[in-house]
Amino acid sequence: MQRPSKKETPLVRAVDHALQLLSCYSEREEMGVTELSKKLGLHKNNVFRILATLEFRGYIEQNKKTEGYRLGPKIFELGLIFKYQMGLIKHARPIMEEIVKRHNETTYLGVLRNIYAIYIDNVETSYTVRVVSRVGSQIPAYASAIGKVQLAYLPSDDLERLLRDRRLRPLTSNTITDKDFLTEELRRVAQEGYALDNEEFEEDVRCVAAPIRDYTRWVVAGLSISGPAFRLTDDVIPSLIETVKWGALQISKSLGYVP
Secondary structure, eight states: OOOOOTTTTTTHHHHHHHHHHHHHHGGHHHHHHHHHHHHOOHHHHHHHHHHHHHHTSEEEEEEETTOOEEHHHHHHHHHHHHHHHHHHHHHHHHHHHHHHHHHSSSEEEEEEEEEEEEEEEEOOSOOSSSOOOTTTOOGGGGHHHHHHHTTSSOOHHHHHHHHOOOOOOOOTTTTTOOOOHHHHHHHHHHHOEEEESSSSTTTTTTEEEEEEEOSSOOOOEEEEEEEEESOOOOOTTHHHHHHHHHHHHHHHTTTTTOO
């Protein structure tokens, strides 16, 4: 596949240089400023600033004995997250396909990162009218079923820290913007084992979600069923709740969870 030209792809030059620098470590475990400068075709001062920034964020660390630079622990952490998410998708995909066979509504798999829910996989409905695929995108967790079902099981201190000094921006007329009301909603979610998005993120779209746990019993992801509100009516929602809770439990078991 031909790589897009710089005219076609809007590049942030500093970010591009930082990523090129990290890629240099596929050849060597440790390099100095001079060597990196030659490889990248950048002035030493520019390389040093990039290294200093990456070191501050934990992506690069300096060997104090040799004064060379090597990959930092943050790279390892991201690798573990990627490896885990790929394993999660592998276990979840057959269950998601089964859910779509049962209800013919789009099913999503998502993880919580800070105050956002990030969709990492989906299986789509065959209906022409459907929820647009959100894989790879992140949305405010407080306004989504797949986000609320993970926020609900956070330790109270962690939840308070996430919500502190943060404005709950209204995305629709149904978005929960009162923190006390949201806290009460999350308590209900934790007690009942499912969350609802009643047109809170997008007008005319409803979702139901359930938590996915791993062998430590920790909630590591969420499973949701989404569709247009005219199909996900009040008389249909109970059946979807039952199915999404079943699906989340099957995925959890495959991750070592014992009910």
